[in-house]
Amino acid sequence: MRHRKESNIRTHRFSRSHQSPAAISNQAPVIETIEELRAALQEAIALEHFTIPPYLCALYSIRKGANPEATRIIQTVVIEEMGHMIMAANILNAIGGKPRIFARESLPEYPREMPHSAIGFEVGLLKFSKNALNTFLRIERPAEERGPTEPGQFWSIGEFYAAVSEALNRLDSEAKSRKQKKGIFTGCRPQVTNEHYHGSRGKVIAVYSIEDANEAIKEIVDQGEGKGGSIKDGDDDEPGDESKIAHYYRFNEIFFERRYRTNEPPDEPPSGDPLPVDWNAVYNMMPNPNLRVIRKESKLKEPQRSQLLGAMEEFNRTYSSLLRNIQRGCNGKPEVLREGVPMMHSLREMAIDLMRAEVGIGNYTAGPSFEYVP
C-alpha cells in the first residue's frame, strides 16, 4: 500500500542539532520561533528557486517548433514554480520577513544535491532528455510513507511545506492567544498579486492572514504533487478544458510519452493517448555548463572563445538583474515586477542562442550557467 499525501508531520522530525548555516543546507531549521519560521520560508524560496534553472535548461534546449506538447508542459510548470517562489516570498513578507531572491547562495553551482531531500539525489543543468525528466520526477514526487528521516530532511517538497504550514498555524494561534490581533501577520508592505505576476493557470495569492497563507501553501503543494491522492492539481477546471494535472504527473506524461486518462489512478503510469516525444530534437547542450569549466576545457579559438564567454556572462548579468528586480518586487514594490518581464523573455532568447553555439568541448554546445553576478 502506498499513500500519497503527508498525513501528520510531527514536529519530532525537527532536531535541534543545527549544522552549517548555508541557506540551502541539508538541514532545515528548527521551527519554533518566528525567526526560525522566517528562515524556513527563506529556505522555501531557495528551494523553489533551485528548481527553476534546471527546468529552464530542459525547456530551452528543445529545438524550436519540436515537441510542442512537452514544451507546453514544462513551460507551464516553470511559470508555476516562479509563482510558488513569489507566494513563498509573499508569506515571508506578510510575517515581517525580508525575502532574499538575489543572493549568492540562491545561485548554487549545478549539479548539486537536492536540498532537504531524504531521498538524496543530484540536480543538474541538463538538456531535455529522459535523464533530465527522471530528475524532475524526483523533485516533484509526492510523498510515500518511508519511515523517519534525518532531521530537517523530507521525502517530498509537500512534506517540507507541511512543516512550514504547521509552524505558521501554531505560531499564529499562539500570537493570537497573546491578544495580538493580527497574529504573526504583521507585515504591512504591499504584496505581489495576480496583477503584478501573471502566468499560466496558477494564481498568485496575496497573503494578509493565516487563511491566505494556508491557501497559498495548498496551491503550491497541489500544483506540484497533486491534490489529495489524485493526479489533479486542485485548480478550478474550466468546463471542456483538458484535465489539469499536477507537475509530477505532467512530467510523467512526457516520460512515458502518454497522456493520463481522466481520473486515472495516480499509482499507475499514464495509459491514455500517445504524447509523441522526439528526444533527438534537442540542442546538444553540455551538462552543467559553467564559465570556469569552459574557460579551462574549451578548445575554441579566439575570437570565438571570448565571444562565447562574453555571451554567457551577459546571460548571467541579465539573470542577476532579473533576480534583483524580483527581490525588489517581493519586498513591497510589486509594481517594479513589470520591468522584469522583458528580461525574462530576453533570457529565453539568449539561452537558446548559447545552446546553438559550439562550446569546444566534445561536440557539445554551450548553455546558460545561471551564475551570480554581484
Place this chain on the structure above:
Amino acid sequence: MENTEFDVVIVGSGIAGAVVAKTLTDAGKRVLMLDAGLESGMALDGERAYQVQRKYLDTFYRATAKTPNSPYPNLKNAPSSDVIETAPVEKMDARRGYYVQKGPLAFGSDNWIGPGGTTQHWLGTTLRMLPNDFRLKTMYGRAVDWPITYEHLRPYYEMAEYEIGVSGEVSDQKLPNIGPDYFSPGYVFPMKKIPQSYLDTLILEKNKRRKVNISGDKEKEILHPIRFCSTPQGRNSIPNNDYRFSGVAWDAKEKKLYMVETTPGRYEPVGALWDPYTGQRCEGNAACVPICPVQAKYNALKTIKKAHRRSPHLLVIKSQCVAYELVVDPDTKLIRGVKYKRYDSDDSRNCTTEFATARIYVLAASAIENAKLLLSSNAANSSDQVGRNLMDHMCLLTWGLLRDRNSKPLKVFPFRGPGSTTNISSFRDGDFRKRHAAWIVPLDNWGWGWPAFSPGTDVSIAVGEGRFGEELRQHLNTELTCQVLLHFECEQDPQPENRVTIDERYKDHLGNYRPVIHYNASDYVKEAFRIAKFVSDQIFKKNNVDDRTDYSSDEADYWQYKGEGYTSRGAGHIVGTHRMGSDPKDSVVDPDMRTWDHENLFLTGCGNMPTLGTSNPTLTMTALTFKAAEAILKQLES
C-alpha cells in the same frame, strides 16, 4: 426541401455573425451558421485549434509580403481580396485577383473570408464614434444623419466592449464635443489600458500643449490644439477590478438585452482558443495585423466558442458553404431560403447545391459580400442603394526620422508593441467638418512598415548602397530605431457612385459573382488630405523630424489636388454598402437593421453604417449587431 429546424440562418462567421449566433443561442434560439471557409479552420478547442494557429503562423513567417491576409488561406471557391493585388486601375488585369476594379481609384482595402472573418487580422482598435458623427448633415451640412443618435447606441457599445474584451482608460478619453454622458456614470472598461508605447510618451511629452494652423494657408492662421489619448483596444490586459459586468442577456419579459451585473473584480480575460491561460495579456508580439500568436487579441471564434460551449445543441455550423442567392417569395416578399454551394475541398469545383431555411435570415458577411449577395438575389434593393456609398478611411501617411535639437538621431525604438496605442483625437470633430473631412491620427508603433515595408526594405537599400559589416549594422540601427509614422485617417463621405456592382462577365471558380468596384475620392476628402499634410509638415518641423515622406506617381492611389500629389491608402474599414436610414426610399435597412423590403431579412456588419466617423468601425458595427440581435429576438418572440 424546406425544414423548420432553425429559427435563424446566419451567413458568415465574423464578429457580426458570431455576436448574433451567441446572443440568439443564449436566448434559446436554434441557429444555423453558414461559413464559406475551410472546415479545418473552424477549430474552437485544444490541439486542433493550436494546429490551425501553428499553420497560420508558419505561413505568415514564410510570406515574403506580410500583408493582412498573408497567414490565411485564400480559397479558389471562396476567394478573398488581398491588398497585394492593389495597383493603378489601368494596370490591373480584370481576369486576376478577386475585386474587379473599375476605378478611377483602386479600392485598397481587403477583408478575409473564413472562420472568424476579418477579426483574424484586425488591429483591434475599439474607439466609439462621437455624438456629432451621427448628425453630420444637421451640424455641418455634410453627408447624412443617422436615424439613431449616439445615446441610442451607448448601451450597445457597452455590450460590444464586454464581448470583445476592451482594455482602456475612460478618463483618458478627452474627445471633442462629447458632453458629460459619453460614458455611463462610473463606467470603466473591462481591462486597464494597454500600456502606451515608449514612442508615444516621447512624442506626447514634446507636443502636448502644441497648436497647429489648420487653415491650409501660411498667411492665415486658424489654430487648432493637438490632444492625445490612449487608444481603447480589443486585446487583453490587466482586468479592471471596478468592472461590474459578466455578460449580455435577453430579458424575455421586457423584450430587451441587458448587461448582467456581478460583483466587481470578477472579469477574466478570454485567452487563446487552445488554452485559456495563453493570451491572458498582450505579450507584445507586434504582429496584431495580421496575426496575434497568443490570441490575446480578440477574434470572433472566441465568441463562437462560448456560444458553442454553452448551447452545443442550438448552434449548428456548416463550413465550406458559400451562400450565393436568397430566394424571395414573389407575393409576400419574405425570404424563403438561402441557396448555398457546399464544396468538397478547395482543390476541386465539386460541390452540392443546398438550401437552408429558417424563420429569419441574417447576412453577416462583409460590406462587400453582403451587397454582392443582395444584388445577386435582386433583394432588398427597392431604394437602389444596395452596393452604393462604399466608404473607407482614406489614409494619408507621413513618415520620417526623429532627430533631437542638434539634429542627432533620437531613438524611439519602433517595431514593438501593438500597432498603435495612442491617437491624436482633436481632429475627430470640429467646425472644420463644414470644409473638409475629419480625421484621426493614430501614432504608429511599427516604423515605416506600412508605406515602405520596413525593416526589410531598409536592408536591401543599404546593401544596394554597398554597405556591409559593422558599418551596415550601425547604419541600420540608427535608421530603424528613429523611424516615425503618422497616419491621417480621413473620413470618406458617402458617394452613390462609389459602389459595388455585379457583372455576368466576372465570376469566380464556383461560378459566383466577383465584386465589381467603382471608387473615387471626393473633394471633401481631398481637401482633408491637403490640410492634413499641411498639419503634418508643421508637426514634423516642430519635432525635428527628418521628413522622408514620398508619394510616387506610379503608386496605386496617387492623385493630384490643387497642384500637390498625394497617395491615399486603404484602412481596411469597408463600410456603407447597405445603409441604415429612416426612409425606405434612400436606405436599405431600418434602425433595427431589418431590410425595408423583406420583413424576415436582417443585415449586419459595417454595410449598415450611413457614415463612417473617425473611429475604426468594428466596435460600432458590433454595437449595432447587438441592437440587431435584440430586434431579431423581439421579432421571433412576437
Place this chain on the structure above:
Amino acid sequence: MKKSPAQTIVESHGAQRDPDLPTFLELSAALTGFSEVELEGTGMLDEYFYTLMKEQDHEGVRAFLKKAGDILDGKRNVKAAIKAAFMDPPPGLTDPNPPFDVMPHQALARRIILLWYTGVWTTMNWKETKSQDQRTSIVSARAYEEGLIWMVAQTHPAGAKQPGYGSWSRPPLGADQSRDKHGKH
C-alpha cells in the same frame, strides 16, 4: 511544423562538416558585422550554407568561397579587400543590385547579407523559376524568426520571440541612444 529540406539534411548529416563551412561563417561575419558566435547563435549556419550550395553553379560558388578564404587568410586589410572584391560595383554600373550573370561575386555577397538579415534568398537558378516572385523567397519560417535585422532594430521578429506584457512602454533592454545591444559604437 514541416522541416525544410535543408533542415532535414543538416540534421541528418550534422556531423559531416563541409570544409568550406568555416570560410562561409567567417565571411558571413565580415559581411554582416555580427560575430561568429552571434551568427552561430541564430542556429541558421548550416541551413544558409546549404541554401548557397543548392545553387546550380557549384563551381562558381566554390570559386567565390575560395576567393573569400584567400582574402580572409590574407595579411592585407580584410575589410578593404572585401569591399574591393565583393561590394564595390565597377564604375559605370548603375544597377545597385547587379544580376548574377553580370557580377556573380558582388551578387552573391549581397545575397548572403540579405539572407542573414532577413532570411530572404534570391536564387540564381533562373531556369527553374519563371518570375522574379518565385526566385525570391524566405528560405524557412525559422529564417524569418532568426533574421539579424530584428536585433539591429533592437526588437524581436514581428509575431515571434515575444518580449512580454508592457515591454514596449520602455526602451528595449540594455538600450542606449547610440548603438544596438552588441554592436560596437
